[in-house]
């Protein structure tokens with residue numbers, strides 16, 4: 001057992017799980033928050049810590065532990081029901097292959113799909129240039145596929161999406177059950193109902209991928225624990241893009257922990273509420289499971305600052321409103337001396353804590369409005385309190401454990417939005433930003449993350465991106481601001497022989513999952529994404545993050561860059577800056593550089609220096625990109641015109657009985673045909689040229705492959721650029737490979753091998769020549 005975990009208040013079963021997962025020591029945020037959240041006071045937590053520092057477990061452990069304790073108590077109260085649940089769950093366990101991680105590898109990638117990853121669909125779905133979609137807008141989302149549940153479950157075994165679905169027919173599995181539990185597809189499971197199982201924990205996250213990831217993370221902890229199956233909390237993810245009916249079926253099993261995106265959660269909650277209001281009875285409607293908060297003990301908002309921003313706050317506000325009402329009801333029950341569940345624990349986590357300006361303005365306005373009616377309201381409704389006085393808060397939070405505090409105004413604003421987060425412990429491992437207008441607070445980036453930037457014209461960014469990805473192959477994320485640019489860049493990179501996929505919020509959910517899956521499986525894969533993946537996503541061994549467009553704020557920069565260098569690993573972030581983006585860049589740089597050295601994990605200040613390229617290699621890459629660009633553009637236009645033609649003339653065949661060609665001018669048709677043939681020929685030529693270029697190794701002109709030592713200066717330059725970590729300190733500002741071995745790649749290794757064998761041959765030849773010469777001289781002397 002790892003001793004460091006022993007003093008935090010974690011139950012034995014979960015400590016065993018942590019031990020099985022191999023997490024030797026708790027991270028700082030875990031160390032500081034767990035004792036308070038697991039202690040008898042069950043304190044609410046506001047936590048801010050660097051990306052990849054294990055915040056998910058910082059809230060996940062208390063959520064699971066409390067849910068487990070609750071189920072244990074319930075089992076003691078209702079031993080009969082619990083034994084039925086055991087039998088039912090055991091059956092489920094055998095069908096799920098619990099504890100068997102081999103299930104994780106069930107592939108969701110169809111081979112024939114590799115050439116078509118839905119890029120055309122992306123364009124048709126949204127032609128808008130600017131994305132500005134950081135997250136999922138769930139409104140009106142009906143792109144549910146029959147097999148998405150199956151895919152999700154295959155990827156994330158244990159997360160309750162598969163057990164009732166036949167993987168072939170996608171119909172509910174009719175279990176040969178020996179138990180009495182016969183759950184109808186859309187009705188609440190009666191055994192659970194009588195067992196009084198209600199929603200215990202609600203976790204909200206801004207994106208579907210993140211919600212699914214959190215659910216998987218929690219399930220993984222449970223799967224590694226010896227918690228008996230009848231007391232094991234069920235975890236489900238409820239996100240948009242997936243059939244709501246199937247999600248209702250999941251809810252009918254009365255899961256303890258629901259992780260979801262606010263849009264879909266509110267849709268279901270609202271529907272559940274109207275059933276109660278209209279029919280006066282929610283029995284049997286699984287949607288009412290989400291609207292019944294009478295047993296809610298944990299409420300988590302991951303990426304809290306993001307969740308408070310435009311696009312989310314509407315649904316978030318509604319959900320928070322429901323919780324406030326519930327808290328008020330509990331308060332009234334308490335006043336009347338009725339039994340109430342343990343108090344609600346609220347967990348608010350992010351790597352950056354700042355509330356958006358508009359919301360802060362609203363809070364201030366609300367504060368002014370409410371102070372006039374202060375006293376009488378307070379006595380009537382405990383949870384409609386006005387803005388807390390920061391000084392008052394300092395005293396109410398105890399101060400004992402609040403070693404590092406949020407700025408008072410920020411703390412007050414947060415607590416105004418979440419008034420039910422009573423006396424929270426605020427653990428802020430972040431740095432107050434000096435230059436930010438928003439009074440933001442962010443955590444310094446991990447010291448294992450190396451930052452570089454490159455100034456380049458906007459229309460040359462593809463060349464520099466291609467240079468970087470070809471020179472340093474590895475699992476890389478490329479962040480981009482426009483959907484159209486995502487699909488174009490993916491085509492371009494593929495023409496260059498790079499394995500690349502795209503992902504953005506307007507993409508079909510099925511496609512998103514597939515592309516994510518491909519990315520996690522291939523170590524040399526590039527995923528070109530919008531900011532939908534900038535927060536929270538935890539993919540193992542992401543080596544590089546490239547910001548193709550400079551982000552608008554330092555917070556977005558940190559979240560994007562934080563997809564690499566996670567959990568103590570090294571990573572590299574490259575920021576491409578066009579002249580128009582200089583201002584945003586200066587803001588990011590100034591803020592990063594002003595981070596006090598003492599606030600970083602290494603005690604060194606953050607450095608952001610220029611990325612150095614080999615000019616002659618960039619030239620070679622440009623030759624390729626010019627051709628690849630043309631091919632990608634042609635492909636793009638073809639797809640677009642196909643889509644447009646279909647849209648415009650899609651019904652023409654039906655209307656005119658397929659005789660439309662007869663109406664065309666014959667000459668015009670011939671001309672079009674000629675042009676098409678010409679275009680195809682040109683494309684063929686381009687492809688041939690490009691594939692020849694793609695096969696050549698990328699080397700600086702000055703270095704000859706045949707005689708590498710013929711120009712020792714150039715060779716030395718090359719080695720200095722690419723093997724700097726062998727000769728200079730890692731933080732040398734002008735080196736490409738300062739991210740340690742992260743950037744060393746196969747190609748360079750191959751070149752090195754080739755060069756050393758050539759060197760050997762050359763040395764041998766020299767020796768032979770010298771021998772001959774000596775012999776000849778000896779003969780001559782004689």
Ligand SMILES: Nc1ncnc2c1ncn2[C@@H]1O[C@H](COP(=O)(O)OP(=O)(O)OP(=O)(O)O)[C@@H](O)[C@H]1O
Pocket residue numbers: 023024025026027030049050051052053054055056057350351535536537538562563566567
């Ligand atoms: N104590 C620990 N020791 C080692 N690894 C850990 C520990 N706790 C969590 N991890 C691992 O660290 C990785 C990052 O954790 P997590 O996703 O929770 O980070 P985060 O702080 O939420 O990051 P972000 O701010 O980007 O969302 C995960 O793969 C997780 O399994």
